[in-house]
Structures are given as C-alpha cells and as structure tokens.
Amino acid sequence: MNITIVGTGYVGLVTGTTLAELGNSVYCVDIDEKKVADMKNGIVPIYEPNLEEMFLRNIQAERLFFTTNLKEALDKSEVIYLALPTPPGEDGSADLSYVLKVANDIGEMMTEYKVIVNKSTVPVGTADRVSEVISSKTQIEFDVVSNPEFLREGFAVEDSMNPARVVVGSSSEKAKDIMAQIYQPFTNTGIPIIFMDEKSSELTKYASNSFLAVKITFMNEIANYCEKVGADVDKVRLGMGSDDRIGNRFLFPGIGYGGSCFPKDVKALIKSGKDEDFNFQILEATENVNISQKVILVSEIEKYFGGNLEGKTIAVWGLAFKANTDDIREASSLDNIDILLKKGAKVIAYDIIAEKNVKKILGDKIRYAKNMYEALENADALFIATEWPEFKNPNFKMMAEKMNNKAIFDGRNMYPLETPEQNGFYYKSIGRKTILN
Numbered sequence: 001m002n003i004t005i006v007g008t009g010y011v012g013l014v015t016g017t018t019l020a021e022l023g024n025s026v027y028c029v030d031i032d033e034k035k036v037a038d039m040k041n042g043i044v045p046i047y048e049p050n051l052e053e054m055f056l057r058n059i060q061a062e063r064l065f066f067t068t069n070l071k072e073a074l075d076k077s078e079v080i081y082l083a084l085p086t087p088p089g090e091d092g093s094a095d096l097s098y099v100l101k102v103a104n105d106i107g108e109m110m111t112e113y114k115v116i117v118n119k120s121t122v123p124v125g126t127a128d129r130v131s132e133v134i135s136s137k138t139q140i141e142f143d144v145v146s147n148p149e150f151l152r153e154g155f156a157v158e159d160s161m162n163p164a165r166v167v168v169g170s171s172s173e174k175a176k177d178i179m180a181q182i183y184q185p186f187t188n189t190g191i192p193i194i195f196m197d198e199k200s201s202e203l204t205k206y207a208s209n210s211f212l213a214v215k216i217t218f219m220n221e222i223a224n225y226c227e228k229v230g231a232d233v234d235k236v237r238l239g240m241g242s243d244d245r246i247g248n249r250f251l252f253p254g255i256g257y258g259g260s261c262f263p264k265d266v267k268a269l270i271k272s273g274k275d276e277d278f279n280f281q282i283l284e285a286t287e288n289v290n291i292s293q294k295v296i297l298v299s300e301i302e303k304y305f306g307g308n309l310e311g312k313t314i315a316v317w318g319l320a321f322k323a324n325t326d327d328i329r330e331a332s333s334l335d336n337i338d339i340l341l342k343k344g345a346k347v348i349a350y351d352i353i354a355e356k357n358v359k360k361i362l363g364d365k366i367r368y369a370k371n372m373y374e375a376l377e378n379a380d381a382l383f384i385a386t387e388w389p390e391f392k393n394p395n396f397k398m399m400a401e402k403m404n405n406k407a408i409f410d411g412r413n414m415y416p417l418e419t420p421e422q423n424g425f426y427y428k429s430i431g432r433k434t435i436l437n
C-alpha cells in the first residue's frame with residue numbers, strides 16, 4: 001500500500017520505517033527542511049537503537065521516501081498517518097494546532113478518497129474535530145481513524161515491529177478494512193488488533209500512559225515509605241511483582257517519570273476531565289508526587305553537605321530521561337542540575353548520547369565529560385540520573401581514586417547495597433537503607 005506519514009519524529013519515523021519494512025511504499029513528510037535533507041542523505045535524525053539499519057535498508061529498497069511537500073506525498077497515498085506533536089498548552093491541555101493545521105492542508109489538497117490515521121496522542125473527540133476541519137474544505141469522501149501509538153523510546157523499533165496490540169478506532173467499515181490490511185502482517189503472528197469507536201481508542205492511549213505513570217508513582221511512594229520504616233523497596237518490588245495480577249514491569253522506583261509523554265499526557269487527561277467537570281483525583285496526586293520525586297535526592301545531597309552546596313562539584317551520570325535515548329524532554333536530570341546550579345554547585349555531566357541536546361539548553365552552564373570516569377575527577381559527589389548500561393558495573397576503585405569525596409546519590413538504584421558499602425562509599429539510593437561510610 002502507498003502510505004504518507006506526516007511528522008518524522010520518534011513516532012513518525014519509526015512508524016514509517018516499520019511500514020516500509022512490511023512492504024509498503026512510505027512517503028515521510030516533515031516541515032523541517034534540514035531534517036528531510038539529512039534523511040534523504042541516509043542520516044537518521046534521532047538516536048533510536050536498531051533504527052538506522054532498517055531505515056537504510058528501506059531507502060535502498062526504494063520503499064521509504066522523504067519530502068517537505070505534503071501535496072506530492074498525498075497524491076501518491078491512500079492512507080495518511082499523522083504523527084505530529086501534541087505538546088502541553090499553557091493550561092495543560094494537548095495543543096492540537098499541529099494536527100488541525102495539517103488536517104486543514106489535507107482538506108485543501110486531497111483530490112480523492114483518503115483515510116487519515118491519527119497516531120498522535122490526542123484528547124477524546126479529536127477524530128471528530130479533524131473530520132470537521134477536513135469537511136469544511138472538501139466534498140470528497142474521507143475517513144478519520146484513531147490509531148494510538150504505544151511504542152517506548154529506546155525500544156521503538158522492537159515495539160513497532162512487535163506491538164503488544166494495535167488499537168484502531170473507527171466507525172467506517174471501509175477504513176477498518178484498510179487498517180486491517182495494513183496490519184495484516186501483525187494479525188498473522190497473533191498480535192491482536194482491537195477495533196473500537198474513535199473516542200474509546202483516543203482514551204485508551206491516555207488511560208494506558210496514565211496508568212503506567214500511576215504505577216510508577218505508587219512504587220515511588222512505597223519506596224519513600226520503605227525508608228521511613230527500614231524496609232527495602234527492591235525486595236518489596238520482587239515480592240509484589242511475582243503476582244501476575246500486579247506484574248513485575250514498571251515497578252522500578254526512582255527519581256520520577258519524565259519524557260515527552262507521561263508528564264504531558266497525565267496533565268492533558270486531568271485537563272480534559274476538568275473540561276467535563278470531572279476531577280481525576282488519582283492523577284492530580286500522581287502529578288504532585290512526581291514533581292517532588294524528581295528532585296528528592298537533591299535535598300539529600302544538600303543535607304549531606306550540611307546545607308551548603310556552594311562551590312561543591314557534583315558529577316552527574318546520565319542526562320537522558322531514561323536509558324537508550326537521546327531525548328531529554330522533562331528529564332529529571334535537568335530539574336536536579338537546575339537546583340544544584342542555583343545553590344552554587346558546579347556540575348560536570350556525562351551522557352555521550354544526550355549531551356548534544358542538553359548543550360542546546362544549558363550550554364556552558366555545566367561542563368561535559370568525555371567519559372564516565374573523567375566526570376568524577378575531583379567531584380565531591382556523584383549523582384546518577386539515568387540508568388545507562390555502562391553505569392551498571394563500574395570500577396569502584398577507580399571511582400574512589402578520581403573523586404574528592406566518596407559519595408553516591410543514585411536515582412536509579414543501580415547497585416546492590418553491598419557494592420558501595422564494601423568500597424567505602426556513602427551511598428544514598430531510593431527506598432533502601434543509606435550506606436553511611
């Protein structure tokens with residue numbers, strides 16, 4: 001099938017590449033000229049494991065194309081996916097301006113039947129709004145389908161090629177048949193395609209992300225309580241997670257959830273509720289707990305230094321909002337660095353993948369190390385913000401030699417307590433005993 005993808009960010013580019021890998025001809029459209037020029041030259045504009053190989057293979061096979069010209073792509077395709085940003089507006093609601101603008105353009109440009117598939121995360125009722133915008137511009141028949149995306153950054157290719165499920169919201173038999181045809185390679189391997197109405201599909205996305213955000217936040221509160229009563233959250237997590245009604249995923253406590261989606265989607269669902277005179281009490285609590293959880297360790301660092309961070313050098317390992325991505329949107333590292341700098345500390349950070357994006361925001365307000373050990377030179381404390389695999393089994397002896405003072409504040413519970421203890425480190429993690437060396 002010939003398919004257009006509008007927006008080539010984490011979702012659009014991965015979806016486009018996956019659909020090309022499944023044999024479709026895919027035309028990716030973006031307004032960012034540099035990005036499109038790069039992609040035409042075989043450069044993947046984002047860091048996403050395993051994407052480059054598939055991307056290059058499909059360009060080579062002439063199934064994956066890039067353009068800034070929506071009309072050109074539209075004319076070649078029966079199905080148009082929207083993978084556009086829906087950032088939070090001032091009041092927390094999802095900003096639909098990108099989606100509605102492209103809907104308007106499609107209405108003006110289309111010359112024959114199209115299926116418009118919305119992959120962006122959008123509030124309930126957006127399929128209707130997109131339909132209204134298009135109908136105001138054309139008499140030609142079309143259908144709008146809700147097809148939310150559930151991929152995780154860092155595993156986007158894996159999740160896209162092998163999703164847990166595909167949700168399709170549509171009231172049109174014709175559009176449903178077309179969607180069933182696109183996803184037939186999945187049906188064949190037993191991946192369920194769940195058809196429903198547009199509104200339920202739109203809400204499924206927000207409900208899923210919010211549920212996961214609640215699950216993480218619940219564990220963060222359990223972790224904080226563990227510290228009060230002398231329990232160990234890692235043990236509690238294992239004890240809970242082995243009950244398959246609970247499941248062992250997304251139970252990892254830490255320095256709060258970040259990223260481009262959980263924070264924005266929780267906010268947007270709260271706001272959508274308010275618009276209907278409905279209070280999502282559990283989500284409001286989740287959001288508040290998460291805001292304080294993100295910076296829970298920085299006050300510990302301050303306490304450790306007797307309330308004065310002036311002139312202290314803090315090494316930060318990891319800047320991305322989680323491992324295996326270059327994405328720093330709503331990353332906890334940034335909240336913590338901001339406070340550290342305000343309190344007069346000096347920061348030297350190491351994250352080879354996300355550094356480029358952080359430099360765009362923080363520039364030379366902090367220093368950047370070339371490797372994890374360089375960051376530790378003369379540091380008064382190490383703060384671990386992202387669980388990159390290379391931090392999992394470091395050389396503690398070398399760390400001790402480099403650091404001015406042996407203290408680790410671990411926002412990701414990277415080490416069994418015995419390791420820093422045996423190596424003579426002060427070690428503060430989340431929901432576990434503090435090692436007081």
Ligand SMILES: NC(=O)C1=CN([C@@H]2O[C@H](COP(=O)(O)OP(=O)(O)OC[C@H]3O[C@@H](n4cnc5c(N)ncnc54)[C@H](O)[C@@H]3O)[C@@H](O)[C@H]2O)C=CC1
Binds near residue numbers: 012032083086101151
């Ligand atoms: N990032 C993720 O892991 C996931 C994101 N989502 C949702 O998918 C949507 C897209 O998210 P991302 O891919 O992260 O966004 P992104 O910000 O990485 O990419 C969006 C792309 O759209 C382009 N764009 C903006 N206006 C355009 C226009 N008029 N025409 C063509 N291109 C245009 C931008 O230049 C950019 O390349 C959002 O609604 C998000 O909530 C859903 C699941 C996962």
Ligand SMILES: O=C(O)[C@H]1O[C@H](OP(=O)(O)OP(=O)(O)OC[C@H]2O[C@@H](n3ccc(=O)[nH]c3=O)[C@H](O)[C@@H]2O)[C@H](O)[C@@H](O)[C@@H]1O
Binds near residue numbers: 249250254
């Ligand atoms: O809508 C989206 O954009 C996506 O949002 C999340 O994916 P993502 O944000 O890429 O990353 P996650 O792996 O879900 O992690 C989100 C945040 O939660 C944190 N987290 C995750 C799991 C956990 O156990 N504990 C925890 O603190 C991570 O460190 C990270 O800051 C969802 O997992 C995807 O299904 C969804 O498609």
